[in-house]
Amino acid sequence: MEPIRILRSRTVVLSAANIDTDQIIPARFLTTTTRDGLGQHLFADWRYDVAGAPRSDFILNSAGARNCRILVAGRNFGCGSSREHAPWALLDYGFRAVISTQIADIFRSNALKNGLLPVVVDAATASWLFEHPGAEVSIDLPTATLALPGRAPLTFPLETFARSLLVNGIDELGFLIERDAQIGAFERRQTTA
Amino acid sequence: MDCVPRTMLEKIWHQHEVIPESADTPAVLYIDLHLIHEVTSPQAFAVLGERGLSVRRPELTLATLDHSTPTRTEQIFGGAPIAIESAARQIRALERNCALYGVELLGLKSEQRGIVHVIGPELGATQPGKTIVCGDSHTSTHGALGALAFGIGTTEVGHVLATQSLLQRKPKSLAINVEQRLQPGVTAKDLILWIISRIGVSGGTGHVIEYRGAGVRALDMEERMTVCNMSIEAGARAGMIAPDETTYAYLAGRPRAPRGLDWERALARWRALPTDADAHFDREVAIDAAAVEPMITYGTNPGMVIPITGRIPERANDAAFDHALAYMGFEAGAKLMDKSVNVVFLGSCTNGRLSDLRAAASVLRGRKIAPGVQMLVVPGSQAVKRAAEAEGLHAVFMEAGAEWRESGCSMCLGMNGDLVAKGDYSLSTSNRNFEGRQGVGARTLLASPLTAAASAVRGRVTDPREILN
Numbered sequence: 228m229e230p231i232r233i234l235r236s237r238t239v240v241l242s243a244a245n246i247d248t249d250q251i252i253p254a255r256f257l258t259t260t261t262r263d264g265l266g267q268h269l270f271a272d273w274r275y276d277v278a279g280a281p282r283s284d285f286i287l288n289s290a291g292a293r294n295c296r297i298l299v300a301g302r303n304f305g306c307g308s309s310r311e312h313a314p315w316a317l318l319d320y321g322f323r324a325v326i327s328t329q330i331a332d333i334f335r336s337n338a339l340k341n342g343l344l345p346v347v348v349d350a351a352t353a354s355w356l357f358e359h360p361g362a363e364v365s366i367d368l369p370t371a372t373l374a375l376p377g378r379a380p381l382t383f384p385l386e387t388f389a390r391s392l393l394v395n396g397i398d399e400l401g402f403l404i405e406r407d408a409q410i411g412a413f414e415r416r417q418t419t420a
Numbered sequence: 421m422d423c424v425p426r427t428m429l430e431k432i433w434h435q436h437e438v439i440p441e442s443a444d445t446p447a448v449l450y451i452d453l454h455l456i457h458e459v460t461s462p463q464a465f466a467v468l469g470e471r472g473l474s475v476r477r478p479e480l481t482l483a484t485l486d487h488s489t490p491t492r493t494e495q496i497f498g499g500a501p502i503a504i505e506s507a508a509r510q511i512r513a514l515e516r517n518c519a520l521y522g523v524e525l526l527g528l529k530s531e532q533r534g535i536v537h538v539i540g541p542e543l544g545a546t547q548p549g550k551t552i553v554c555g556d557s558h559t560s561t562h563g564a565l566g567a568l569a570f571g572i573g574t575t576e577v578g579h580v581l582a583t584q585s586l587l588q589r590k591p592k593s594l595a596i597n598v599e600q601r602l603q604p605g606v607t608a609k610d611l612i613l614w615i616i617s618r619i620g621v622s623g624g625t626g627h628v629i630e631y632r633g634a635g636v637r638a639l640d641m642e643e644r645m646t647v648c649n650m651s652i653e654a655g656a657r658a659g660m661i662a663p664d665e666t667t668y669a670y671l672a673g674r675p676r677a678p679r680g681l682d683w684e685r686a687l688a689r690w691r692a693l694p695t696d697a698d699a700h701f702d703r704e705v706a707i708d709a710a711a712v713e714p715m716i717t718y719g720t721n722p723g724m725v726i727p728i729t730g731r732i733p734e735r736a737n738d739a740a741f742d743h744a745l746a747y748m749g750f751e752a753g754a755k756l757m758d759k760s761v762n763v764v765f766l767g768s769c770t771n772g773r774l775s776d777l778r779a780a781a782s783v784l785r786g787r788k789i790a791p792g793v794q795m796l797v798v799p800g801s802q803a804v805k806r807a808a809e810a811e812g813l814h815a816v817f818m819e820a821g822a823e824w825r826e827s828g829c830s831m832c833l834g835m836n837g838d839l840v841a842k843g844d845y846s847l848s849t850s851n852r853n854f855e856g857r858q859g860v861g862a863r864t865l866l867a868s869p870l871t872a873a874a875s876a877v878r879g880r881v882t883d884p885r886e887i888l889n
Contacts, residue, residue, distance in 0.1 A: 242739075243739070243740040243743070244740055245621055245622070245721050245723075245740070247721065247852075247854045249833075249852065249854040249855070249856060249857050250854065250855060250856070253856050253860075254833040254834060254835045254857070255834065255835060257459050257487075257488070257835060258459070258488050258504060258506035258507045258509075258510050258835060259462075259506065259510075260462035260463070260466075260509060260510055260513045261462075261463065261466070262463045262574075272855065272856045272860055277842070277860065277861075301740070302622065303621060303622035303625070303655065306621060306622065306655060306721075307557065307652075307852060307854060308556075308557050308833075308852075309460070309555060309556055309557040309571040309572060309573055310459075310460065310573075311460070311463075311555075311573035311574040311575060329622055329625060331622070331625065331655060332625055332626060332655070332657050333557060333571055333572070333573060333652075336572075336573060336576070337573035337574075337575065340573065340575040340576070341575070386446075386589075387444055388444055388445045388446060398575075399575075399579060399587050400467070400471075400575075400578060400579055400582060400583075402587065403448065403579055403582070403583040403585055403586075403587065404473075404582065404583060406438065406439065406448055406583075406585070407583070409438050409439055409448065410438050410448070410450070410476075410583060410584065410585055413438040413450055414450075414584075417450075
């Protein structure tokens, strides 16, 4: 996982609430045994028509959306299926952060484990972002702050543990493996209980 | 020994803390049962390979094939090739990984194979007080037996394979107190859809729901599973119901349930699990079961749901609502009753158990499904299939004109090629009516097995009480 400290990008806005992981990547693309190359299927049924041609009315197909690394989305983003293919597809496409007033639990957990930043903001900030699509915003991870142009920086909730893993590019598996002795002791307590 | 009253969630959580959480780090939580399937596991096994790790407790890991697996008999037993080549590769990958790492696989031809959330309870592997995880959001189903069961992503599947543990923050608790009993013709599916209509599709976010009260005690084990199954559709981390005599009667004698003295010891442990009187929940919601009606969805998430006799609501200045109705081909203010249905799907981890098939068969017995309607009946497991056949339910379905398949997730998510055509209306007993869930452009109406069967007979959305009375 690449370490992240500062992320600066223009935003793409999908303001609908309850965007589920079936929309982020439909199930028919999950018959894969790797995590690579899923960006081509990101939002497939919104991005392409039945013939496979890009839909001109979908925001990701607009010239302004190119190279944007921050997605601003409506409330309860990533609800539904636990498929980690959703953050894999967003990352492979080029996104590094999702900003919303609410991010579904399993998606949030999956995103953090892959270096996709879940940034939860208040309703007023979300409204501002919806009204200013393409705004150049900046996220500072070590201080968990979000800076919007012409507005005071605001902090977002991200616990220190997750923050330190992201800043240092470390994954949780290493942390758990280092607790092998405690896990073993727990197992022995269980069998003798 | 502290005497603070505790919830069942707190008790199970505390019993599984390898290392308690602190301000700086999440808890290391021990996992008692890890269920895996073909779609969300290959990338996790790949990480084991890359890092030279083994599966820490293969005997606490159980694999099956369900998500992308065919339901056509000839592809399971007849030697016909699996129609979707990428699905076939996924199935072979799980077979290879299980053989390599010593994990038990209930494979393609196993008599015990089935949807992962149907076979766990059925085999007695799901037990009160256990922590259970699976790379699937409907893992909440297992909470019906008093387990703490939740869905995880593939990276976490790797964590559990390698360490039998997860890093987790303790979720908040939400009590849903269900008083009174359901009326005739109203099912557990209607109850959970009703609950979601009350608390919303993100109303449970960050919480574990405990369903409580006389209305829940009155439910049988399979009904409880239907309720807990759709907890994730309210955004909850898990759903759970305290074990009671219904739970113990269900579990007794199941192949992987404890026996003899072990059973007696387990019972003693299980009886201590229910939430203490006066324990504190972070939130509580009251539900009157007697007020619940047969429910049906009209939109593109499970919260867009109304009583079957009702009308689609009107909402001004809501682009997402308008988009959902346009996708569904419906208008605000319209009734759903009598709308045409093209496909009826009976199955899934929500409603693919024997009692669900019996309910649908009670409507279909001696009747035909309407001309032009395709009805697919997919048992939740091979054991459900055998039990249904033993009592002749398959004959009822086939004589009515429905297709009778091998078990699997099938048309709930259409990964295996069981699909609804673009623009068609599917009345489905599954759990998600998301855009494209059952096929590109497919329009899904979620309802109970009774409503599905009644609607199959008429070829139109039908209140099952009209046929049952």
